[in-house]
Every structure is written in C-alpha cells, then in structure tokens.
Amino acid sequence: MSSDKLTIKQKFDRWMIKHGRVLVIGIPYFWLFLFFLVPFLIVLKISFSMAEYAQPPYSALFAWIDEGVTITLNFGNYLFLLSDSLYATAYLNSIRIAAISTIITLLIGYPMAYGIARARGSMRSVLLMLVILPFWTSFLIRVYAWIGILDREGLINAFLMWTGIITEPLIMRQTEFAVYVGIVYTYLPFMILPLYSTLEKMDISLIEAAMDLGCKPWQAFVKVTLPLSLPGILAGSLLVFIPAVGEFVIPELLGGPNTLMIGRTLWNEFFANRDWPIASAVAIAMLIFLVVPIMWFQHIQTKQEEREQ
Amino acid sequence: MPEAVLDRAHEDVHKTQPWNNPDAVPYIRFENVTKKFGDFYAVDDVSLDIYRHELFALLGGSGCGKTTLLRMLAGFEEPTSGKIFIDGVDMAGVPAYERPTNMMFQSYALFPHMSVEQNVAFGLVQDGVSRAEIKEQVADMLALVQMTKFAKRKPHQLSGGQRQRVALARSLVKRPKVLLLDEPLGALDKKLREQTQFELVNIQEKVGTTFVMVTHDQEEAMTMASRIAVMNEGVINQIGTPFELYEYPNSRYTANFLGQVNLIEGVLVDDDEKYAVIKSDEANCDIYIDHAVQGHEGMTFWVALRPERLRLTKDAPEDTKYNCLSGKVEEIGYLGGISTYHVRLETGKRIKVTEPNSTRQIEPRYTWEDSVWVSWEAGAASVLNK
Ligand SMILES: Nc1ncnc2c1ncn2[C@@H]1O[C@H](COP(=O)(O)OP(=O)(O)O)[C@@H](O)[C@H]1O
Numbered sequence: 239m240s241s242d243k244l245t246i247k248q249k250f251d252r253w254m255i256k257h258g259r260v261l262v263i264g265i266p267y268f269w270l271f272l273f274f275l276v277p278f279l280i281v282l283k284i285s286f287s288m289a290e291y292a293q294p295p296y297s298a299l300f301a302w303i304d305e306g307v308t309i310t311l312n313f314g315n316y317l318f319l320l321s322d323s324l325y326a327t328a329y330l331n332s333i334r335i336a337a338i339s340t341i342i343t344l345l346i347g348y349p350m351a352y353g354i355a356r357a358r359g360s361m362r363s364v365l366l367m368l369v370i371l372p373f374w375t376s377f378l379i380r381v382y383a384w385i386g387i388l389d390r391e392g393l394i395n396a397f398l399m400w401t402g403i404i405t406e407p408l409i410m411r412q413t414e415f416a417v418y419v420g421i422v423y424t425y426l427p428f429m430i431l432p433l434y435s436t437l438e439k440m441d442i443s444l445i446e447a448a449m450d451l452g453c454k455p456w457q458a459f460v461k462v463t464l465p466l467s468l469p470g471i472l473a474g475s476l477l478v479f480i481p482a483v484g485e486f487v488i489p490e491l492l493g494g495p496n497t498l499m500i501g502r503t504l505w506n507e508f509f510a511n512r513d514w515p516i517a518s519a520v521a522i523a524m525l526i527f528l529v530v531p532i533m534w535f536q537h538i539q540t541k542q543e544e545r546e547q
Numbered sequence: 548m549p550e551a552v553l554d555r556a557h558e559d560v561h562k563t564q565p566w567n568n569p570d571a572v573p574y575i576r577f578e579n580v581t582k583k584f585g586d587f588y589a590v591d592d593v594s595l596d597i598y599r600h601e602l603f604a605l606l607g608g609s610g611c612g613k614t615t616l617l618r619m620l621a622g623f624e625e626p627t628s629g630k631i632f633i634d635g636v637d638m639a640g641v642p643a644y645e646r647p648t649n650m651m652f653q654s655y656a657l658f659p660h661m662s663v664e665q666n667v668a669f670g671l672v673q674d675g676v677s678r679a680e681i682k683e684q685v686a687d688m689l690a691l692v693q694m695t696k697f698a699k700r701k702p703h704q705l706s707g708g709q710r711q712r713v714a715l716a717r718s719l720v721k722r723p724k725v726l727l728l729d730e731p732l733g734a735l736d737k738k739l740r741e742q743t744q745f746e747l748v749n750i751q752e753k754v755g756t757t758f759v760m761v762t763h764d765q766e767e768a769m770t771m772a773s774r775i776a777v778m779n780e781g782v783i784n785q786i787g788t789p790f791e792l793y794e795y796p797n798s799r800y801t802a803n804f805l806g807q808v809n810l811i812e813g814v815l816v817d818d819d820e821k822y823a824v825i826k827s828d829e830a831n832c833d834i835y836i837d838h839a840v841q842g843h844e845g846m847t848f849w850v851a852l853r854p855e856r857l858r859l860t861k862d863a864p865e866d867t868k869y870n871c872l873s874g875k876v877e878e879i880g881y882l883g884g885i886s887t888y889h890v891r892l893e894t895g896k897r898i899k900v901t902e903p904n905s906t907r908q909i910e911p912r913y914t915w916e917d918s919v920w921v922s923w924e925a926g927a928a929s930v931l932n933k
C-alpha cells in the first residue's frame with residue numbers, strides 16, 4: 239500500500255507510534271527543566287555574585303566591557319561560609335536533627351505501616367485514609383496547633399497540672415524536643431506510605447515458610463520481613479530526611495533561639511540581611527551536601543541490582 | 548497353601564499396606580477435626596489415619612478444605628474442635644516452628660532475597676547446625692533435586708520447575724517426620740508435571756519421609772499416592788488406594804471425581820442373594836448385577852459404568868434382555884490412542900463409551916447417527932446408593 243493513500247488519522251497514528259514515546263517522556267522533562275533546573279541555575283548564578291544595595295540586590299555576572307563579555311565569578315560567598323563556623327554548625331545541626339527525626343519516624347511508622355498492611359481489606363482503606371487525613375488541613379495551621387499543645391499554658395501542661403502530677407509547667411515549646419515532635423508529626427505519612435506499599439505487596443506465605451522452617455515470629459520478622467521491606471525503609475527515610483534537613487517553619491515556630499538549622503539561616507540571609515548571594519551559596523552548598531551522597535548511594539544500589547540480575 | 552507361606556504373605560501385605568493391618572499404629576491421626584471460619588465449616592468432623600512412609604493424597608475440588616486440613620497439620624491453623632496427633636504426640640497448641648513437619652507451599656514461597664543455597668540452608672541455620680554440616684547437607688539436597696548448578700542463583704532467575712525443586716529441597720533438608728505438599732505440581736505445565744510426578748515419588752521412596760499431598764488433579768493423585776482421601780465440602784467422602792477408589796467407589800461423587808463414569812438412575816426391582824436387577828427410566832433395558840445389593844426392592848440406586856468397560860457394536864448382542872442399550876452415535880472424539888463416543892439413547896440419556904484404537908483402521912469405525920448397541924458384562928457395574 240502506498241503511503242499517499244493513508245488518511246490523516248492513519249498518518250497521525252503512525253506518527254504517534256514512532257514519536258509518541260518521546261512526546262510522553264518529553265513533557266515531564268520539559269516541566270522539570272522549566273521549574274527545577276532554571277531556578278536552580280538562577281540561584282547558582284546569584285551565589286557567584288556580590289551583594290549590592292541595588293535592585294536586584296546583587297552584582298551582575300556578565301558585563302559588556304570593550305565590546306566583549308566579561309564574566310566575574312565571585313567565590314567569596316563560599317569562602318565566607320567556610321570562615322564563619324555558624325554555617326558549619328547550622329549544617330551539622332540540621333543533619334543531626336533530620337537524622338534523629340528520621341529514625342524516630344521510622345520506629346513509629348514501621349509498626350503502623352505493618353499494622354495497616356495486615357489489617358482486613360475494608361479496615362485498611364480507612365486506616366490509610368486516617369494517615370492521609372492531616373494533609374487536608376494546612377501544614378502551617380497544624381504546626382500552630384502544636385504550639386497550643388506544647389506551650390507553657392498549653393494542653394499538656396494544663397492537663398498534668400490539673401491531675402497534680404506536676405506543680406510547675408514543663409518547658410516543651412522552644413526546645414529541640416518540640417522540633418522533633420513537629421518534624422516527626424509532619425513527616426510520618428511520608429514514612430508510612432512507602433513502607434505500607436512494600437509491606438502490603440509481601441507474600442504472607444513467606445513468613446509462614448520461615449516459621450515452618452523453625453523461626454519464632456520475631457525471627458521470621460528479622461530474617462524475612464525486614465530485609466524484604468528495605469526498599470520501603472530507604473524510600474521513606476529519604477522522603478523524611480531530605481525535607482527535614484531544610485525545614486524552616488517547624489524550627490522557627492516550635493524551636494527555641496538555640497535551635498540553629500540551615501533553613502532558618504537561609505531565611506535570615508535572604509530576608510533579614512538581604513544578602514542574596516550568601517543565601518544562594520548556602521542553598522547550593524546544602525544541595526551539594528544532600529544530593530551528592532544520595533546520588534552516589536543510588537548509583538551503588540542500581541549497580542548492585544544489576545549485578546544480581 | 549502351607550500356613551508359613553500364608554503368614555509371610557500377610558506380613559508383606561502388612562508392611563506395604565499398614566492400613567490393612569489392624570495392629571499398625573497410625574503415624575498421623577485426625578480425630579473428629581472441625582475447622583470453622585466464622586459460621587462456615589471449612590473442615591467438618593474429619594477423622595483420618597495416615598501411616599508411616601505413606602504418600603497420602605487429599606483430593607477434592609477447589610474450596611473443599613484440603614489446604615485447611617494441611618495447614619492444621621503444619622500448625623498455621625488451630626482446629627476449632629478435635630485432635631491431631633503426629634507420631635503419638637498431641638499437636639494442640641504446638642506452634643508451627645516446633646512441629647516435626649515441613650511444608651512445600653503452593654506458591655513455593657521461596658525467599659526472594661536469598662540464593663537457592665541460602666534458601667535450602669535456611670532451616671538448618673535456624674536450628675544452629677554447624678557450618679560444615681550445613682554445607683554438606685545442602686549440597687546433598689541440591690544433588691538430590693538436580694539443582695547443584697543453580698546453587699548461587701536467586702529464585703527470580705529460575706524457571707517454574709526449578710523453583711519447585713528448590714522448594715522441595717528446602718522442605719526436605721530438615722528431615723521432617725512429615726512433609727506436607729500443597730498442590731506441589733500445580734504451577735507446572737502438563738508435560739513437566741507428568742515427569743515430575745515420578746521424580747517426586749522416587750525421591751519419596753529414597754528419603755522414606757511420610758508425604759501428605761494436596762491436589763485437585765485425580766490423575767496426579769492416582770499416579771503418585773499410596774492412598775487417597777476424596778474430599779467434598781469439608782467432609783471426607785472415601786479413603787482408599789487408587790485401585791479401590793476407581794473400582795469400588797462408594798458414591799456418585801467419588802465415581803465422578805476419579806475418572807469418567809456413566810451414571811444411570813434406577814429402582815431395585817429384583818433383589819436376591821446372588822444377583823440384583825435394576826429398572827431405569829433412563830435406560831431402554833433392565834440392568835442385571837451379578838452380586839447382591841445392600842437395600843430393599845423399590846429403593847433408588849445409581850448404576851455406575853466406566854466408559855472403557857462398555858462395548859460398542861453395530862449389531863445387536865445375542866442377549867438383549869439385560870445390559871444392552873440401543874441408541875445413535877451423537878458425538879465422536881478421536882484422540883489417537885482411543886476414541887470416545889457419545890451415544891444418545893431413545894430416552895434422551897447420553898452414554899459415553901471409549902474404545903482403544905488397537906488396530907489401524909482404513910476409516911473411522913462409526914460415524915454420526917449410526918445406530919449402535921452398548922453392552923457390558925454383569926460384573927462391570929458398581930451400584931451406588933448416594
Ligand atoms: N482464613 C480463612 N478465612 C475464611 N475462610 C477461609 C480461610 N481459609 C480458607 N477459607 C475457606 O475455607 C474453604 C476451604 O478452603 P481451602 O482449604 O483453601 O480449600 P482447597 O484447598 O480445598 O481449595 C474455602 O471456601 C475458603 O474460602
């Protein structure tokens with residue numbers, strides 16, 4: 239059949255078969271390019287400039303001088319980050335708080351995910367719904383609610399004083415403890431959902447097989463369930479850890495003045511000091527600190543999986 | 548026959564058929580075991596004895612409670628009432644990990660994160676067996692199931708048949724008193740299944756373990772099992788050797804489940820010590836049975852006739868008074884080795900007949916709408932009352 243006899247629809251279908259794949263994959267790539275890569279490049283650019291009292295408040299990177307383009311790269315911002323121990327402390331603090339929060343979230347989230355995955359069919363969707371339910375209220379409002387709970391005159395103190403267990407109110411708000419409460423509370427669903435999806439897929443007969451071969455229930459858990467849920471543990475931990483490191487709202491509202499986290503530092507540089515170049519350098523450094531180890535880790539993992547195939 | 552010879556013959560029978568020896572002690576015993584899920588009786592008052600070294604099959608359609616019975620033996624389910632003994636020990640309250648049984652799961656349930664070797668070693672590691680010994684026993688087991696070459700592979704890199712072998716090795720390596728197999732060959736294709744049936748029987752004979760197997764495939768049960776329990780809706784219908792079940796079914800259900808059968812409903816009209824006559828509206832002749840029938844005249848019975856025991860002829864047999872139906876060939880199935888014919892009687896009843904094609908024919912012997920006679924020996928029929 240010669241091609242000039244094809245109808246427009248047939249031509250379109252053939253074109254789609256040939257190029258449809260590229261189109262489908264291309265759209266999300268374009269989206270990511272536009273809303274992730276371009277802003278990143280702008281921030282990167284600002285981090286190499288100098289602060290100025292101007293609009294915008296930083297020097298230009300490219301300049302026309304003598305009919306040529308000159309690029310002025312300023313590494314001073316990054317050197318400044320190294321020279322002031324405030325930044326290093328903030329980074330380390332953020333990573334420590336995020337890591338501890340991730341572990342607590344995992345310890346709380348795992349049993350919950352396990353329970354939901356093993357619940358009866360109708361019960362399961364109800365429980366999952368309850369996990370997702372908090373998302374229907376604004377994040378900010380929920381964190382504010384914790385102020386009301388943890389405050390000096392908050393719910394917990396009022397209750398404990400009323401029962402007579404304590405006579406002096408406990409100081410909970412504006413401590414690191416409150417930050418942990420906030421982070422764990424906020425990010426728990428991000429831990430539960432990937433864990434649930436791996437645990438739910440797991441074949442119950444694997445656990446029965448382990449018990450049949452002599453494992454007590456807890457041994458079957460350690461030897462079979464836990465290793466098989468590792469992908470869920472990793473996914474959940476990354477989903478909690480990464481945003482927790484850069485968290486700003488929770489330490490700002492619940493943490494005290496001593497809770498130094500990188501998100502707050504960043505905010506201060508941008509809005510209090512209006513030093514955009516330094517703030518950008520902080521953001522880029524954080525990205526490198528976080529993304530590079532994670533990419534390396536994923537690379538190792540894919541390589542290991544390939545070796546197993 | 549001299550008495551000594553008779554005694555020896557008895558001894559042999561008692562050894563190979565312990566169920567015929569009144570003194571033999573059963574190895575596994577179900578005593579009035581019932582399992583309810585909510586209001587539903589999955590297993591209903593089952594009593595069953597299984598002897599040492601048997602390859603015992605639980606046979607029945609889907610949902611009849613076979614797996615539930617097996618899982619109660621393994622310790623994954625507790626009976627609602629009744630008792631289970633293994634080697635004389637009451638299993639009530641004994642958890643799965645302390646029972647002397649191992650199970651080969653229907654889905655194989657191989658651990659996906661472990662290699663073939665690690666899967667097989669799992670039970671031994673759990674028991675704290677020394678490393679050298681584990682290595683040796685795993686190697687022996689893998690050799691037994693011919694999987695030595697694949698020791699380092701992960702389950703997802705194996706074919707269905709190979710997975711089945713690994714599952715078998717893993718459940719046998721701990722030398723359980725009883726090996727439980729839930730549809731062990733269910734996931735294999737037909738050719739491989741037939742081949743594996745014999746291998747499994749050979750392995751059972753080699754290791755001498757008592758096997759209790761669940762299957763819905765009557766051919767598989769008959770090929771492999773020393774005895775079969777036919778189950779239906781949570782109840783055991785009949786227990787016996789493949790021979791006993793096929794030749795002497797106790798009910799229409801068993802007769803139908805094992806092999807093919809024509810069932811003709813009729814009424815007992817002549818009841819003697821040596822013979823019986825049954826009259827049927829479905830058949831256009833009276834049915835003569837060469838043995839006495841338990842019952843009284845006027846009772847309803849079903850005459851069970853195996854298709855291969857029926858003779859198909861174009862001419863009327865000499866004696867057309869008894870056991871001689873006439874009809875027309877309605878359907879023909881040529882299967883190479885045998886042919887099957889459906890004969891429609893004037894009463895509308897269809898009778899299935901199979902004939903071996905033992906000699907080469909120039910053309911098919913019968914064709915559609917041929918008038919034919921179906922006849923049989925007086926001893927060929929079983930008479931069933933349920
Ligand atoms: N855990 C359970 N809860 C409720 N009903 C069950 C459960 N296990 C099995 N059953 C029911 O018991 C019956 C017998 O099941 P099963 O022993 O698996 O049958 P088979 O193996 O013979 O196909 C089925 O009707 C099944 O739906």
Ligand SMILES: [Mg+2]
Pocket residue numbers: 613614761
């Ligand atoms: Mg089953």
